Amino acid sequence: MWVLKEQGAAFDHHEGPVSEAGLRVDGGEPGLQEQAFDGCEDCLTLNFPSAADGRGFSYARRARRERGEGFRIIATGNLMPDQARMAFQCGFSEIHLDDELVSRHGKEAWRRATDVAPDQLYTKSGKAPSIWDERHRHRVKIQSLTAAEAFGALQESTNAVLLDVRTTAEWQFVGRPAFERSVGIQWQTFPYGAANLSFLEEVSEAGLTQETPIFVLCRSGVRSLAAAEALKEAGYKDLTNVSDGFEGAKNASGRRGLLNGWKAANLPWNQD
Amino acid sequence: MANALPTRAVLTANDVRSGDIVFWSADGSWTTDINNALISQGTETAETLLSRGQAEEAANRVVGTYLVALRPEDSAEPVPLKLREIRRLAGPSVPVPAAGTETRHAA
Amino acid sequence: MYAYDTHDQAFVEDRAREFRDQVERRLTGQLSEEEFRPLRLQNGLYLQLHAYMLRIAIPYGELNSTQLRKLGYIADTYDKGYGHFTTRQNIQFNWPKLVDTPDILDHLASVQMHAIQTSGNCIRNVTSDPFAGVAADEFVDPRPVSELLRQWSMLHPEFAFLPRKFKFAVTGAAEDRAAMKFHDIGIWAKTDDSGHPVFDLYVGGGQGRTPRVAKPFEPAVALPDLLPLLDAMLRVYNLHGRRDNKYKARIKILVEELGLENYRDEVRAELAGMDTAPFQSAVDEYERIHAQFEAAQPVMEPGESLDLSTASASLQAWVGQNVAAHRVPGWAVVQISVKPKGGIPGDVTGTQMLALADLADAFSAGELRITHRQNVVFPYVRAGDLPGLFKGLQDIGLAEDNIGEASDIIACPGLDYCGLATARSIPVAQELSTMLRAREATDALGPISLNISGCINACGHHHAANIGILGLNKAEKENYQITLGGRSDENATVGEVLGPGFDRDQVPAAIGRVLDTYLSLRSGADERFPDTYARVGKAPFKEAVYVGA
Numbered sequence A: 001m002w003v004l005k006e007q008g009a010a011f012d013h014h015e016g017p018v019s020e021a022g023l024r025v026d027g028g029e030p031g032l033q034e035q036a037f038d039g040c041e042d043c044l045t046l047n048f049p050s051a052a053d054g055r056g057f058s059y060a061r062r063a064r065r066e067r068g069e070g071f072r073i074i075a076t077g078n079l080m081p082d083q084a085r086m087a088f089q090c091g092f093s094e095i096h097l098d099d100e101l102v103s104r105h106g107k108e109a110w111r112r113a114t115d116v117a118p119d120q121l122y123t124k125s126g127k128a129p130s131i132w133d134e135r136h137r138h139r140v141k142i143q144s145l146t147a148a149e150a151f152g153a154l155q156e157s158t159n160a161v162l163l164d165v166r167t168t169a170e171w172q173f174v175g176r177p178a179f180e181r182s183v184g185i186q187w188q189t190f191p192y193g194a195a196n197l198s199f200l201e202e203v204s205e206a207g208l209t210q211e212t213p214i215f216v217l218c219r220s221g222v223r224s225l226a227a228a229e230a231l232k233e234a235g236y237k238d239l240t241n242v243s244d245g246f247e248g249a250k251n252a253s254g255r256r257g258l259l260n261g262w263k264a265a266n267l268p269w270n271q272d
Numbered sequence B: 001m002a003n004a005l006p007t008r009a010v011l012t013a014n015d016v017r018s019g020d021i022v023f024w025s026a027d028g029s030w031t032t033d034i035n036n037a038l039i040s041q042g043t044e045t046a047e048t049l050l051s052r053g054q055a056e057e058a059a060n061r062v063v064g065t066y067l068v069a070l071r072p073e074d075s076a077e078p079v080p081l082k083l084r085e086i087r088r089l090a091g092p093s094v095p096v097p098a099a100g101t102e103t104r105h106a107a
Numbered sequence C: 001m002y003a004y005d006t007h008d009q010a011f012v013e014d015r016a017r018e019f020r021d022q023v024e025r026r027l028t029g030q031l032s033e034e035e036f037r038p039l040r041l042q043n044g045l046y047l048q049l050h051a052y053m054l055r056i057a058i059p060y061g062e063l064n065s066t067q068l069r070k071l072g073y074i075a076d077t078y079d080k081g082y083g084h085f086t087t088r089q090n091i092q093f094n095w096p097k098l099v100d101t102p103d104i105l106d107h108l109a110s111v112q113m114h115a116i117q118t119s120g121n122c123i124r125n126v127t128s129d130p131f132a133g134v135a136a137d138e139f140v141d142p143r144p145v146s147e148l149l150r151q152w153s154m155l156h157p158e159f160a161f162l163p164r165k166f167k168f169a170v171t172g173a174a175e176d177r178a179a180m181k182f183h184d185i186g187i188w189a190k191t192d193d194s195g196h197p198v199f200d201l202y203v204g205g206g207q208g209r210t211p212r213v214a215k216p217f218e219p220a221v222a223l224p225d226l227l228p229l230l231d232a233m234l235r236v237y238n239l240h241g242r243r244d245n246k247y248k249a250r251i252k253i254l255v256e257e258l259g260l261e262n263y264r265d266e267v268r269a270e271l272a273g274m275d276t277a278p279f280q281s282a283v284d285e286y287e288r289i290h291a292q293f294e295a296a297q298p299v300m301e302p303g304e305s306l307d308l309s310t311a312s313a314s315l316q317a318w319v320g321q322n323v324a325a326h327r328v329p330g331w332a333v334v335q336i337s338v339k340p341k342g343g344i345p346g347d348v349t350g351t352q353m354l355a356l357a358d359l360a361d362a363f364s365a366g367e368l369r370i371t372h373r374q375n376v377v378f379p380y381v382r383a384g385d386l387p388g389l390f391k392g393l394q395d396i397g398l399a400e401d402n403i404g405e406a407s408d409i410i411a412c413p414g415l416d417y418c419g420l421a422t423a424r425s426i427p428v429a430q431e432l433s434t435m436l437r438a439r440e441a442t443d444a445l446g447p448i449s450l451n452i453s454g455c456i457n458a459c460g461h462h463h464a465a466n467i468g469i470l471g472l473n474k475a476e477k478e479n480y481q482i483t484l485g486g487r488s489d490e491n492a493t494v495g496e497v498l499g500p501g502f503d504r505d506q507v508p509a510a511i512g513r514v515l516d517t518y519l520s521l522r523s524g525a526d527e528r529f530p531d532t533y534a535r536v537g538k539a540p541f542k543e544a545v546y547v548g549a
Helices: A034-039 A055-067 A081-089 A099-105 A107-113 A131-137 A147-156 A168-173 A199-205 A223-233 B043-058 B083-090 C006-028 C033-041 C065-078 C098-110 C143-153 C223-240 C251-258 C260-273 C281-296 C313-322 C350-363 C383-395 C426-442 C504-521 C529-536 C539-547
Strands: A002-005 A011-013 A023-026 A043-048 A072-077 A094-097 A143-145 A161-164 A182-184 A214-217 A239-242 B008-015 B021-024 B062-069 C045-047 C052-056 C062-064 C082-085 C091-093 C168-171 C185-191 C197-203 C215-222 C323-325 C331-336 C347-349 C367-370 C376-382 C450-453 C467-473 C478-484
Touching: A002 A099, A011 A107, A043 A055, A055 A072, A055 A081, A055 C223, A055 C260, A081 A107, A094 A099, A099 A107, A131 C006, A131 C281, A143 A147, A147 A214, A147 A239, A199 A223, A214 A223, A223 A239, A223 C281, B008 B043, B021 B043, B043 B062, C006 C033, C006 C098, C033 C045, C052 C098, C062 C065, C065 C082, C065 C091, C065 C098, C065 C350, C065 C367, C082 C350, C143 C168, C143 C223, C143 C281, C197 C223, C215 C223, C215 C260, C223 C251, C223 C260, C223 C281, C251 C260, C313 C323, C313 C331, C313 C383, C331 C383, C347 C350, C350 C367, C350 C376, C350 C383, C376 C383, C426 C450, C426 C504, C467 C504, C478 C504, C504 C529, C504 C539, C529 C539
Parallel strands: A023 A043, A043 A072, A072 A094, A143 A239, A161 A182, A161 A214, A214 A239, C168 C185, C450 C467
Antiparallel strands: A002 A011, A002 A094, B008 B021, B008 B062, C045 C052, C052 C091, C062 C367, C082 C091, C082 C347, C185 C197, C197 C215, C323 C331, C331 C376, C367 C376, C467 C478
């Protein structure tokens, strides 16, 4: 019998069966016998009749809530390594494995299965923070301003930077804003639109710090928002998306540069 | 499940790697052509075939082995009894568009 | 549309890596087929009648042109050059190899797609209104809450091994275009007096061998309460849903056996003891997602509608039939029929996918939707672009002007592909489509839904159709039962079986007699099929179909 604990904390072999204290709950048909659960003192053992029977996960979630931390909740029976993570996230504290399950799947598979990256799930499950919590923690509001508003704010500021994330081709053929503190760093690269994997590096190399007010600009406000989101995640705190971008939206005849955006607002720009 | 083994049958499965339909052949390997399949006569050989199938599954070569009951007529051509097996053998009854058009895509 | 951030991207990449490892362990035998099955199913990989089948998630049916090009690439590179749009707004490929699947998942991850939870006994891909964000009758854009549900349900550790599959549909408009009441949980988004989104929940709908219309569970649930409530609803189901009989394992049976009131009491008791702290960030998250959809929406300046007076008859007919009202004047919601006369419902070739992607770039801001009726929607078309789009669609054989007509048939893959099917669906759909297109040219039948399933599991939604066809195996011969009077909209109704089934070659004539009866009995050209059926009942149809035969 093997005993697996959370996050690879322990994975030990015990000669013979491990004593399973407390109440044993078997997944009989058609239901679990929940009334028996109330008589249990300090430990609960849930038997998984098959890997496909996931009742134990909900049962453990409820038991953990009712009994608090410190109470032992043990999973036994037929689990796969791929379910170990789920078991711990649902409140199990231990998984007891028959030797056969360990030798067939391999010790490595079991150990690896409990390596949960801290932000791997969207909602909070178990001890690790969730993706949503991570996003919440890093929540910086990205301001949204039109090109005209942004230009006004840039002029008033002493250190705000205009970050143009369009492609080299757009700078060359469409033009660039004429503003002293501008930096051009592609978000996607020309000509295939592949993500610029060194975007964040280049931003930092350009001397922009997490405190620098950054106004992000692209053609029409979509790429720049994605870039601003990436900057936000990287810890930049003062971000503004130029919502209509350099060329703005297409007009009724499909042309940009007339309806809104930097050019249409008659803000200064030039061409290389 | 197998309380009534078919008297005339072939052993079928899907190749685990490709998913292709395969049949157990007389030369002791899997074939994609039912005409090369080993045909069991009588329940005893059917049982042998079934246990062969289980061994092959355990060896992770194929998945989902079972016996396809054939029409009892003494014809050379193996023809399944059941509608499902007839359709499985025949493939989609509508033409499948041609494959091999990768050249249109940028790598 | 929603764009992945680094978390979303890492999530799908990790999942693809994990599946690659699982495939390797399967091939070396560390994982038995019995263990591997739920793992591959949760990554969309089935073993079907002929081969493996990979079902790829199209969350709430929304795609961009880059993603569609990638699907075309997969069709041509790893499959036999075509794919099939499903009644869950997904796409499936019929011939992938197991050994190629990890590469396919990597390709999908590179364009922010995945195949997670498109199968298996877990929370499936969420479906929604294909007109989301542009419908003239919309209260609330259903996409932000659908995306919230996608994230909430992804690898939810508690709900990956439910008694049975679990399907959500979300709609936010007056007309239900998502068949919300035929889902395990249906969500109808509305707004409260102060303009905040609230959600009416329905539970226990479904099709299969026991079709049920979902029952009202809780009205006007506020956003902060939504996910805790769903967690509680699923937990009670996971603990008490039946596992002894797969045909009685869906939540509809639990709700029926317990009684709606008892089920509701159990859920409320669970909710009362629940710690809702883990859901605190969900409201922020909804706002983040909502802002993304807003930002990505193209700017649509109101414009003129299209003057069709000098247009060709074919363009006029196509616009009249396939274009739906847009919330912005001068813009059009274009429904592209994937039901060509005599064709296979929902099948598109790799070539067509690439061409559709180009058309979406040219005429729909690079975005499109897949509908649960197996068609495609372009949501952002300028009225003035309709002729150009029509021409482009004619070039690729997707300009059939039959949206909403009887020939706009839903059909499951049936016994041409599916391992569970009892009869073929596709050849029946093809024959009916040819017959119906001829009739639609002369008779003004009006909108009629005609759906075909190749077995009792009802993937072809026959129960929910005005005219449903169910393919069965009767003594090793294909046999087709007709149901009448079903509907999948906000007045959802399960169709009634008309009588004994028919051989395949008798089906078109029988359907012809059903249509004759409707035409002769309807109170006027504007009385729809299910309304006529509800008024006159089964008898006259039965008599016409069986006695007249």
